[in-house]
Amino acid sequence: MNAVDLRLDHLAIAARYAATPEDWPVAPRFNPVDRWYHRLAVADDHEVWLLTWLPGQGTDLHDHGGSAGAFHVFAGTLTEDTVSIPAGGPARITGRELGEGAGRRFGSRHIHRITNRSSRPAVSVHVYGPALATMTRYRIGADGLEVLTVEKAGVQW
Incomplete structure (x- = not known):
């Protein structure tokens, strides 16, 4: 059996941060207008948010600009909708609910949106490797998946 290198396992990193909220440099805050985010840490090969x-708060459909990653639900429940495009078929969205303690890894070509569809606030820890440089936002139109914008780190977030 091969050992997993926990330094490179984004979900293990997210779970480790979620297990020690007393070490976070800030306490979670809630913004009634939009979701709140804060970068907890940055390393040579990843960053933690x-x-x-x-x-009701959530993201648009987006990717992570070539970064792989993971997220861990620290509190509450989040729904992740992922996009798949079957050969010759229309884009399809599949939803999955993740409750407190659940997590999800994703690859560098992953397109998704995350939404809090529950009636309670939620908190999550996200890890991206390498650190995010861009994020592309999408919509599903008549011709399939369409690019809306490409956002750059340090400019749009």
Whole structure:
């Protein structure tokens, strides 16, 4: 059996941060207008973000600009909708609910959106490797997946 290198396992890193909230440099905050986020840590090969989600808050469909990653639900429940495009078929969205303690790894070509569809606030820890440089936002149109914008780190977030 091969050992997993926990330094490179984004979900293990997210779970480790979620297990020690007393070490976070800030306490989670909630913004009634939009989800709140704060970068907890940055290393040569990854970065760690803390996000909060009030009921109804979420992201658009997006990717992570070639970064792989993971997220761990620290509190509450989040729904992740992922996009798949079958050969010759229309884009399809599949939803999955993740409750407190659940997590999800994703690859560098992953397109998804995350939403708090519950009636309670949620908190999550996200890890991206390498650190995010860009994020592309999408919509599903008549011709399939369409690019809306490409956002750059340090400019749009």
